Amino acid sequence: MPACRLCGGIYPRENFIHGIGPRKDVCVRCGVEHKFVEAEEVPILYDPSTTTARMTLLARRYSPFLWVILLWSAWVTVLSGIAVWGLASAVLLGLTTLALIPWFVLSSAAYQAKLARLSADYARPPGH
Numbered sequence: 001m002p003a004c005r006l007c008g009g010i011y012p013r014e015n016f017i018h019g020i021g022p023r024k025d026v027c028v029r030c031g032v033e034h035k036f037v038e039a040e041e042v043p044i045l046y047d048p049s050t051t052t053a054r055m056t057l058l059a060r061r062y063s064p065f066l067w068v069i070l071l072w073s074a075w076v077t078v079l080s081g082i083a084v085w086g087l088a089s090a091v092l093l094g095l096t097t098l099a100l101i102p103w104f105v106l107s108s109a110a111y112q113a114k115l116a117r118l119s120a121d122y123a124r125p126p127g128h
């Protein structure tokens with residue numbers, strides 16, 4: 001992946017503006033900040049609401065893994081010493097952990113569809 005020569009950020013090719021001279025190897029954010037392009041010309045530079053929606057979608061996708069790690073940590077530190085509740089909660093946590101993997105695989109298509117709805121269309125220009 002190329003690096004922006006102004007900010008040094010490394011992004012996929014679609015996050016760069018096109019052109020020669022001062023516009024060469026400039027990311028869309030630096031392109032808008034340095035007035036090489038207008039914000040309307042670069043749909044890949046998302047507005048704040050789209051950015052929030054994308055981050056929310058990403059958080060909903062991966063947060064169950066953080067919750068499971070957190071719950072296992074709580075189980076190890078607190079619940080493992082309690083006789084009946086420790087075993088019951090371990091079984092429940094184990095089933096949740098095992099169910100998480102098929103859920104992650106089966107929901108990937110829905111996640112990709114929702115992310116595509118929040119992504120800008122990008123047509124690679126000829127020669128790139």
Ligand SMILES: [Zn+2]
Binds near residue numbers: 004
């Ligand atoms: Zn940049």
